[in-house]
Amino acid sequence: MPAIITSIAHYVPSDVYTNEYFEKYLDTSHEWIMERTGIAERRFAKEGANSDLIIPAAKECMEKRGIGPDDIDCIIIPTVTPDHMFPSTACVVQNKLGIKKAWGFDLSAACSGFLFALITASKLVESGAVKRLLLCGSDKMSSIVNFDDRAQAVLFGDGAGVVLIENSDDPDYGLQDFILQIDGSGGQYLKQVAGGSFKPASFETVQNKEHYIYQDGQAVFKAAVKGMADVTVEIMEKNGLRSEDIAWLVPHQANLRIITATAKRMGLEMDKVMVNIEKYGNTTAGTIPICLSEWYQSGKLKKGDKIILAGFGAGFTWGAIYFIWNL
Numbered sequence: 001m002p003a004i005i006t007s008i009a010h011y012v013p014s015d016v017y018t019n020e021y022f023e024k025y026l027d028t029s030h031e032w033i034m035e036r037t038g039i040a041e042r043r044f045a046k047e048g049a050n051s052d053l054i055i056p057a058a059k060e061c062m063e064k065r066g067i068g069p070d071d072i073d074c075i076i077i078p079t080v081t082p083d084h085m086f087p088s089t090a091c092v093v094q095n096k097l098g099i100k101k102a103w104g105f106d107l108s109a110a111c112s113g114f115l116f117a118l119i120t121a122s123k124l125v126e127s128g129a130v131k132r133l134l135l136c137g138s139d140k141m142s143s144i145v146n147f148d149d150r151a152q153a154v155l156f157g158d159g160a161g162v163v164l165i166e167n168s169d170d171p172d173y174g175l176q177d178f179i180l181q182i183d184g185s186g187g188q189y190l191k192q193v194a195g196g197s198f199k200p201a202s203f204e205t206v207q208n209k210e211h212y213i214y215q216d217g218q219a220v221f222k223a224a225v226k227g228m229a230d231v232t233v234e235i236m237e238k239n240g241l242r243s244e245d246i247a248w249l250v251p252h253q254a255n256l257r258i259i260t261a262t263a264k265r266m267g268l269e270m271d272k273v274m275v276n277i278e279k280y281g282n283t284t285a286g287t288i289p290i291c292l293s294e295w296y297q298s299g300k301l302k303k304g305d306k307i308i309l310a311g312f313g314a315g316f317t318w319g320a321i322y323f324i325w326n327l
């Protein structure tokens with residue numbers, strides 16, 4: 001029987017950075033950023049680590065379900081900004097939440113992290129191996145953004161979205177299908193150059209700013225438009241879905257132009273597309289669960305809605321998930 005989402009919550013820092021903030025020290029403008037990306041503002045955590053974004057959302061998620069730390073069996077954290085390379089942020093979160101009998105791990109799939117983790121989590125609960133799984137899509141992108149580079153400083157933000165995954169006995173709701181893919185030949189276009197075993201941290205790597213994001217924006221843009229649009233159309237065809245059957249497209253929020261191109265290929269009007277990039281920028285593993293949480297909270301996402309989640313990110317990694325909302 002399919003896995004379902006039995007609770008959802010999100011957390012974003014309160015400190016808002018508008019485009020005007022960047023205009024003060026970078027050669028950029030609100031008009032350029034809005035026109036090329038659709039982003040008006042983003043939130044950065046002034047202090048704390050990624051786990052500090054996750055904890056408030058995870059607590060709210062458990063509270064809403066009426067459960068406590070003893071009820072969680074497993075924690076999965078898709079992220080590119082873990083608190084440390086090791087131990088995993090899953091261990092940090094387990095300890096901070098006082099969860100006693102769980103296992104868990106971090107998952108590296110960049111902007112497709114939530115999608116990859118949702119499938120991993122769903123298969124664990126569907127198999128019976130895990131009963132209640134806390135899936136925390138979260139990134140503190142401000143910790144790896146090069147704020148001197150106008151082509152990346154304006155794109156990202158910090159934020160977390162947490163869902164509780166459980167099994168259901170009703171085949172009409174929850175996870176229906178997925179297509180996920182990786183292609184390492186795209187790795188050269190979007191990466192953190194140093195800090196891993198390939199190029200360990202040194203004085204030079206710090207001096208050369210190789211611990212920040214490196215991206216060839218145009219190469220990523222082109223691959224993302226094609227990857228996201230192709231995979232969403234493929235999952236629709238595979239499941240006999242017409243555009244009128246779909247209540248919401250829930251796209252990864254990297255650039256409004258990528259989102260619009262995907263919706264167009266699906267034959268969807270923009271009023272059926274979840275978009276909040278103007279408020280938060282790209283929070284990497286956080287974008288999709290934050291959208292779901294906001295739309296559910298505001299009553300726009302309803303039980304029985306057929307939704308397509310779609311994402312594209314570093315790796316390259318990409319995919320689409322067909323899900324029938326159950327809450």
Ligand code: ACO
Pocket residue numbers: 027028029032033036037080110111112150151152154190215216217218220221224254255282284312313314
């Ligand atoms: N303000 C003003 N000008 C800018 C800015 C800015 N903030 N950023 C770049 N420019 C300039 C460039 O320097 C360039 O100037 P030049 O012609 O003098 O050289 C010009 O604008 C055009 O640059 P392009 O790169 O062609 O601009 P483009 O329209 O492609 O937009 C952007 C750039 C926004 C980065 C876009 O390519 C994009 O969104 N790419 C995808 C990025 C992405 O999705 N990353 C997510 C992955 S994150 C993850 O997986 C962890």
